[in-house]
Amino acid sequence: MGSYMETLGSRAKTASREAGKLSTNEKNKGLLSVAEELLLEMEAILQENEKDVSEAEARGMKASLVDRLRLTEIRVQDMAEGLRQIAALDDPTGEVLSMKNRPNGLRIGKRRVPLGVVGIIYESRPNVTADAFGLCFKTGNAVILRGGSDAIHSNKAIVHAVKEGLRKAKLPQDLILLVEDTSRETVNEMMKLHGFIDVLIPRGGAGLIASVVQNSTVPVIETGTGNCHIYVDEGADLNMAVDIIENAKTQRMGVCNACESLVIHEHAAAQVIPMIVSRLKLHSVEIRGDETACALSGEIVPASEEDWGTEYLDAVISIKVVESLDAAIKHINTYNTGHSESIITESYANALRFQDEIDAAAVYVNASTRFTDGFEFGFGAEIGISTQKLHARGPMGLEALTTTKYIIFGSGQIRR
Amino acid sequence: MGSYMETLGSRAKTASREAGKLSTNEKNKGLLSVAEELLLEMEAILQENEKDVSEAEARGMKASLVDRLRLTEIRVQDMAEGLRQIAALDDPTGEVLSMKNRPNGLRIGKRRVPLGVVGIIYESRPNVTADAFGLCFKTGNAVILRGGSDAIHSNKAIVHAVKEGLRKAKLPQDLILLVEDTSRETVNEMMKLHGFIDVLIPRGGAGLIASVVQNSTVPVIETGTGNCHIYVDEGADLNMAVDIIENAKTQRMGVCNACESLVIHEHAAAQVIPMIVSRLKLHSVEIRGDETACALSGEIVPASEEDWGTEYLDAVISIKVVESLDAAIKHINTYNTGHSESIITESYANALRFQDEIDAAAVYVNASTRFTDGFEFGFGAEIGISTQKLHARGPMGLEALTTTKYIIFGSGQIRR
Structure with a gap:
């Protein structure tokens, strides 16, 4: 028996x-x-x-x-x-x-x-x-x-x-x-x-x-955890970027496909970071940034190393400023959990490179990470979201x- | 570090x-x-x-x-x-x-x-x-x-x-x-x-x-173990059955897709078991059978319960006589390792039922189990044979x- x-x-x-x-x-x-x-x-x-x-x-x-x-x-x-x-x-x-x-x-x-x-x-x-x-x-x-x-x-x-x-x-x-x-x-x-x-x-x-x-x-x-990033490329449509960031962070805070971290190209940072701050403040989101981000807005508090790897599932987001697409890809591949990542860009070459080189289950160009979902993908059902690679x-x-x-x-x- | x-x-x-x-x-x-x-x-x-x-x-x-x-x-x-x-x-x-x-x-x-x-x-x-x-x-x-x-x-x-x-x-x-x-x-x-x-x-x-x-x-x-069966159905082409059994058992003994056990419909047993015995004796294969099989040939020694679940990888084979296709499917699904199983049959309905109901990676009709191989399947390469179900x-x-x-x-x- x-x-x-x-x-x-x-x-x-x-x-x-x-x-x-x-x-x-x-x-x-x-x-x-x-x-x-x-x-x-x-x-x-x-x-x-x-x-x-x-x-x-x-x-x-x-x-x-x-x-x-x-x-x-x-x-x-x-x-x-x-x-x-x-x-x-x-x-x-x-x-x-x-x-x-x-x-x-x-x-x-x-x-x-x-x-x-x-x-x-x-x-x-x-x-x-x-x-x-x-x-x-x-x-x-x-x-x-x-x-x-x-x-x-x-x-x-x-x-x-x-x-x-x-x-x-x-x-x-x-x-x-x-x-x-x-x-x-x-x-x-x-x-x-x-x-x-x-x-x-x-x-x-x-x-x-x-x-x-x-x-x-x-x-x-x-199944599981999502430390999802949005990267705002040099030359991106910044209004689109801010709309997507607002959606991905605030449409529903406690879910695995919500955005937890922003990566911003240094040439876009001075213009877009204040736009992001004022939009996210409407939703009372706390923003934690690196030194460059903090210098661009008094509303941003310093991020610690731990922030880069944290899935907040809450009204908090981190911002990292980078000097290149390469640095953005490296940062995301270091700290992400293999869930959903998005690039906001007008560049054909950068869109393809981001999709090729980011290691995640879903890699977006110019869209909110919130779409990673069996129903949104048209499957009609969902048993979970796999963040591993087998099966x-x-x-x-x-x-x-x-x-x-x-x-x-x-x-x-x-x-x- | x-x-x-x-x-x-x-x-x-x-x-x-x-x-x-x-x-x-x-x-x-x-x-x-x-x-x-x-x-x-x-x-x-x-x-x-x-x-x-x-x-x-x-x-x-x-x-x-x-x-x-x-x-x-x-x-x-x-x-x-x-x-x-x-x-x-x-x-x-x-x-x-x-x-x-x-x-x-x-x-x-x-x-x-x-x-x-x-x-x-x-x-x-x-x-x-x-x-x-x-x-x-x-x-x-x-x-x-x-x-x-x-x-x-x-x-x-x-x-x-x-x-x-x-x-x-x-x-x-x-x-x-x-x-x-x-x-x-x-x-x-x-x-x-x-x-x-x-x-x-x-x-x-x-x-x-x-x-x-x-x-x-x-x-x-x-990857792995193969306790592979061949089931000889009622009304099967018995010459085909014996050729396939000889090939599956003896073409190469120590491999995972070699046949280790035969399941024979009782209406075919009296005719085919002596044919199998004389063919396998050419290759000095020891045959272990249930009571019915032993009664049909003095060359068959009694099988123990352990035999049904054993991957011999050697010049040994077991024979089980069953009263129906249902009993054959049940026996195979109880003792197999999910590798390769074959039915020898002339019946359309039985061929489909065997393929539907046998739980294994490869389910054959009228062919040797020895074909389960990346090269034989036309993949041009093989990293192994998976006997599990994920990925x-x-x-x-x-x-x-x-x-x-x-x-x-x-x-x-x-x-x-």
Whole structure:
């Protein structure tokens, strides 16, 4: 007999074999059934969520975190609507990406197939529970969910509704498995379930992600932190630059694709830095700059070395003045987290060099970094934004939850 | 100051930035220069290799392992020829795999780019040293090589020639870095070089691969073990079946795509098992079977439960008789290692079901499993065969050594 987690892993593996055989119609029917069931079980979900919320408040959880934890009628309706939208998306599995004949007559095709079992480790956002299930199920995977202990009552209630929706659609209920024991031991064991879990996706803060990367023997897709830069080139359209900077910094402050640092060519600095300062002051953004930047505005406070590498997720931004595009590229490649970087330029050559040489998931010319997002990229869904280089990089839609297998059609070929 | 391994990691990272900027012409020139230098330094390479070989023999290394370690004039010529062949391949980097316009006018493209720094951990095959360098360099990566201590003199001599070839082509010599300290501490540190090494590829036996998977915090591409099956369906062409089985088992015994286990439909068993036995006896293959198989031939010895999961890499094969295609699929999905599986059948429906439901990198109909190989698949190169599902699955050619980045062309877009 295996441990608690091994048993979950084995059940998920078995369910994943069934999931891989379902037609797109069957999967879509399941998603709609689950959406309906979430609404039917609304009252129970909100009651259980209230337990989590009052326990969190009693423990003195920060108001912004309590807000992420809290479900309302509208938020549950949004979960259901999210599943309906996933049902409406194209199913990426089954597609043959290429098929070629070899000289010996073998036909070798590469087909997109489900990953198998996906593990998600996340914090106290109960909406992730329904959303992650929907994306994994649509792509023919089983999912093992390990949410934060703060949200355990909410997650149990949501998973109950998902299982009931699956049952009504005559689908295996083990397609979703919740780790109900939220102890540190079970999460550590989950990260070692090599052979049962095909990929682990951590969703949450930098600490959670680092811990999964450090401890997991299961392959991990790192999502995450964004220390995103905007570089204002010599000769850039400065009004465009200021509009883009304002958007990238202030349209939503606490997200990974928000701009955290500006790099300014020294020939643009004297003109554009005062423009930036006055625009960002409208949003009460604190500005920390190097010596040159500070000399150009009394509103800028000195930046420390630590600032260059900091993802503020807050109303703070840093400014570095550089003497060349080379220096800008070097600075960004030194301090960025491989997420999203943008150049504001009118120069053809500089635009190409920036896109070639910056090492990041998304490299923009003359646009806000805030577009790095599965929906903005037109994927219709997003399981996270990968900041690593294996398997998936940048916003991950349904395709990131698939792998491929080679299918080979022969007529008796043997190797000589 | 960083440790020995951090210093290597940092040097490789710097070199990888340069590598990413090289044109295909520059890289090909570098490969040809290194090929030439290997021939120029032939004598030194063979002398240093002789030290490894005599030390290994003095320690009593098995003859087959000494043979893998030994270099000859022809083997060094083969290394040089391998690099010339890599130079002749298409460069996959730079290709834009898709480019679409979004409704707001953003043009979003997905471009294939180098991974950055590739780490290879391998055993005592000095030919891997030149080969891995060639594949990584062609794709614009820097490589850190950690070979076995048994081959350290050979590896140093080969790396000397590679660096000299790079120098003559005016290319950074840090594009190849050899871990000269082959202690356990340095390899453990190498597996933790998250942030410096973008991917680790272990090449070697099951023990080496398991150790890297267990201990690495750097993303790993697992290559490896193949417990490959051939299923003979009811109504199969039995002469074709026996020819394919003979080829898959005996054409080369010690390789990962060799067949290790047969699964036979009970309606075919009485006729085909004696045919298989007499054919495999020509190659002195020991046959271990379940009760039904043993009853059909006095030459078959009883198999234990352990046999079903064993990759023999030797003149041994197991036979399991099943009552249905379902039972065959279940048996294979239970015991296989996700490498290569084949069905011999005349049934359209069974061929499709086998390809759909078997969970492996390569699923064949009516062909030998021995074709799972980068060269046989037409990739012109192979860095290994991935038996895991993330990033790359099956034979890995040059593309497996690349990632993608999104390149976004805007004209002032901000997010609403």
